[in-house]
Amino acid sequence: MKKYFVFVLILLVVVSCVSKEERILETSIEISKEMAGGLRQQISDDLRRGDKTLSFPFSEIEIETGEAKIIAYGVKNNEDIEIRFDTTIISTGDCEVKPEPNEDCPGFLYDHRKKPLVVNEYIALPIQIKAPNKKGSFLYEIEISVYGREDSYITDNFFVNVV
Numbered sequence: 001m002k003k004y005f006v007f008v009l010i011l012l013v014v015v016s017c018v019s020k021e022e023r024i025l026e027t028s029i030e031i032s033k034e035m036a037g038g039l040r041q042q043i044s045d046d047l048r049r050g051d052k053t054l055s056f057p058f059s060e061i062e063i064e065t066g067e068a069k070i071i072a073y074g075v076k077n078n079e080d081i082e083i084r085f086d087t088t089i090i091s092t093g094d095c096e097v098k099p100e101p102n103e104d105c106p107g108f109l110y111d112h113r114k115k116p117l118v119v120n121e122y123i124a125l126p127i128q129i130k131a132p133n134k135k136g137s138f139l140y141e142i143e144i145s146v147y148g149r150e151d152s153y154i155t156d157n158f159f160v161n162v163v
Helices: 002-035 038-048
Strands: 060-063 068-076 083-091 107-109 115-117 122-130 136-146 154-162
Touching: 038 068, 038 122, 060 068, 068 083, 068 115, 115 122
Parallel strands: 060 154
Antiparallel strands: 068 122, 083 115, 083 136, 107 122, 136 154
């Protein structure tokens, strides 16, 4: 009887893990579809022209309370060697940056993993912002860091206005 119980328990844990992975994959697919339009093209055009390392076409993002919005940004490798970069969203106020909003602060869902870029390659990536149920204005910074460098590769500031 104990072996049967342990087997069922292990099976439930495995099914739960698979279900979570499927939800993450579905969310990634939805985010990719959202980005497939004009915003991704705008970011690509922005990075193809000139020597910009970051395309972040937002200085202000407006979201209704309790809603979510998907935005995107792009990073280009203008170095003369391959780089590995990661992205960090930093609050300039009292809010802690987390995937889910809390009572007072927006939530940010984005890929934290290091990503490689060869010379002159660029990539567009999504960020989902979820608004809290409380109105307010919040100032954030997007920071791109390159592995092996002590200073930031590039940063930019933006406001999130919850209306």
